[in-house]
Amino acid sequence: MYRSHTNGELRATHINKEVTLSGWVQKIRDKGFMIWVDLRDRYGITQLIFDEERTPKEMMTLASQLGREFVIQATGTVIERESKNPNMPTGDIEILVSKLTILNKSLTPPFTIEDATDGGEDLRMKYRYLDIRRKPVRDNLVFRHKVTMAVRNYLSNLDFVEVETPYLIKSTPEGARDFVVPSRMNEGQFYALPQSPQTFKQLLMVGGMDKYFQIVKCFRDEDLRADRQPEFTQIDCEMAYIEQEDILNTFEGLTRHLLKEINGVEVDKFPRITYDEAMKTYGNDKPDIRFGMKFGELNEVAQHKDFNVFNSAELVVGIAVPGGNQYSRKEIDQLIDWIKRPQVGALGMVYVRCNDDGTYKSSVDKFYDQEDLAKWAHATGASNGDLICVLSGEKNKVRGQLSALRMELASRLGLRKSDEFAPLWVIDFPLLEWDEETNRYHAMHHPFTSPKSGQLDLLESNPGAVKANAYDLVLNGNEIGGGSIRIHDKETQSLMFDYLGFSEEEAKAQFGFLMDAFQYGAPPHGGIAFGLDRLVAILGGQETIRDFIAFPKNNAGRDVMIDAPAPIDKEQLKELHLQLNLKP
CATH class of the missing domain: 2.40.50.140 (Nucleic acid-binding proteins)
Structure with a gap:
């Protein structure tokens, strides 16, 4: 041995x-x-x-x-x-x-295989098999295994059945770009790799599986960032004969179980807020509620003077930064420079110092007196010693800009603690969202999402006002899961395709198999999918999902270890009936 x-x-x-x-x-x-x-x-x-x-x-x-x-x-x-x-x-x-x-024997490794290595990220990605020997990386992979096993055991104990669905499917026009796979045996035709098993899990409900889950690879050909890879893993779930409340209770239980089992943390409350409330209060639909700094809208108390920047704005909104009055003028100027970066795009910022003696000093004292500024403090919940940061402009843009500032300030103030966990549900999303480029409505989640009860008639008169029977589970400012109650009858699904701009022929060509299935007694059903990579990273106290993936891609979507993607030889191209017009 x-x-x-x-x-x-x-x-x-x-x-x-x-x-x-x-x-x-x-x-x-x-x-x-x-x-x-x-x-x-x-x-x-x-x-x-x-x-x-x-x-x-x-x-x-x-x-x-x-x-x-x-x-x-x-x-x-x-x-x-x-x-x-x-x-x-x-x-x-x-x-x-x-x-x-x-x-x-071994060659001398290109970096030290110790906890504190001298290897840069690119080098360690190239020799990932050596990097995995390091304890931090190995521990992350073991941690991922523990989370995955805890999920499987929990769902299995609730009578969920794990069912595998196909990886070679049909390309669909909704959502992100598909990765496509040419078919050798069917000239000129292509498979797509699934962005999710959405239609298959609905068909499993039609088939009577009742409770399904799958820990499954999914694929999206889109730009990358720290929490996104071209291939990622979902905890994909679906249930029959349920309503939204059943889904929320079941997966609150799963999340509570994971936090207790993996992190030793007891979480009792899962607050629920509407999408509209999230956007108004936090500026985004996945708010981090581990800290305050809620938005205070200031139109009524800031647009009555001769300050045209505010008077011409659709929205004037601010946040109170706890203890921010200690910031020097240089530090405040650095914040203003930060929000002016192209990634944020703000034109400037007004600020108010809330002094310890109850007086105020602002960057717009020429236009506003102490009584005005006291109203700003009340609207933003500011106390003595705080700093009020105010942005203005077009409503949707300025909310996003202030949200970015809120998160940046929370990081600087040490308020985003990795060992604290604050989950919440965001509900009542819009069913549709308008796309300026295509000049039509798109499904905010996907075209199989059911509208809220009693709102179907609004699709004709005011489609933008229709709310979806959809929900996202947010943890520490990250969406870790999202789902909806599905449409389960052919008539409603046909109507939805119609409002999304599908012709009857297009709908039949793309989703005829699902529409046909709905005619054979489809039960009411709904589900949710968790992003396993992101969930594991958050439970592990880190921001980057790559640290918890055995063989991740880099920011360009490349696997530098095996040098993929890579060209294929001419004979393979010929077999696949493909011809590449490559530049010399």
Whole structure:
């Protein structure tokens, strides 16, 4: 056998026991007459000792030839360590080696395989298989496994059944861009990789599965960022014979279970706010409620003077920054520069200092007196010692700009604590949203989302006012899950396609299989999908999902380790009936 124990399990209770260990050489300290080797595997590190007085000569010679990351097998006796290391679980013992075998040699790795490595991100991505040997990366992958198993066990105990759905499906026009796969056997035709198993899980409800889930890969050909990859994993769920309240209760339970099981955190409250309230109060539909700084709308108390910047604005809105009166003028100017960046796009900012003596000092004192500014403080909930930051402009734009500022200030003030968890539901989304580029309505979630009860008639007179029977679960300012009650009858689904601009022929060509299925007794149903990568990152106290993916893509969507995507040879192209017009 290669090993009797792992490198993380031996303790003082094993002293005088003969053991065999295997693993990678982490570190070597060679004094000539004595050699120490740190041996590492997934479970930990154990120190080996080679002593010329107690170790066979040929083993001493072999030990002197070891290099970093050599794979070795060592047999020896567990002895008490003279210089104990309290920072290591195995720090009370070491192995006096009697037999050493080199299982595989190694080149010198391109970066140090230690917790604090000297390798940059690009280099570690290229040699990801080496990076995974580092404890922080390995621990993240083990953490992901624990979350995944907790999800599977919880849902299975509620009688959910995990069912696999196809990866080669039909391309649809809604949503992000599809990754497409040419068909060799069907010339000129293409599969698409699924952006979600949406229609298949609805068909499973028609098929009577009742409760379905799947931990499934999904694919979207869109621009990347820290919390987005071209391929990602969803916890995809669907239930039959339910209403919105059933979904919310079931998946509150799952989230509560994960926080308790994984993080040891008890969360009782899952507040619910409407989409309109979220936008008005926080400027976005996934608010972080671990801290305050709620928006205060100031039109009524700021548009009565001769300050034309405010008078001409659709919305004047502000937030109170706790303790912000301590900011120097230089620090406030830096904030103004921050919101003027193209990523935020604000033209400027008005500020008010709330002094400890109850007076106010603003950047617009020429136009507003103390009574005016007191009303601003009341509207934003500002107290003595705070700073009021005010933006103005077109309603939707200025809310987004102030939301970005709110999150930036919270980060600077240390209010976004990774060990605090504040979930909430955002409900009553608009069913449709207007797209200026295409000059038509698009489904805000997807075209299978049901409108709220009693609002179907509004599709004719005021489609933008129709609310969806949809919901998002937000955790610490991140959308971790979203879903809806689905349309389950052909007539309503046909009407929805009509309002989304599909002709009858287009709807039949794209979704005829689903419409046909609805004619065979489709039950009321609905569901939700969690983004597993993002959920794991938040539970792990980090922002970037790449840290929890074994083999992630970089910001350009490339796998630099295997150099993909890559060209394919001409014969493959010919078989697939494809011709590329490449520039010379």
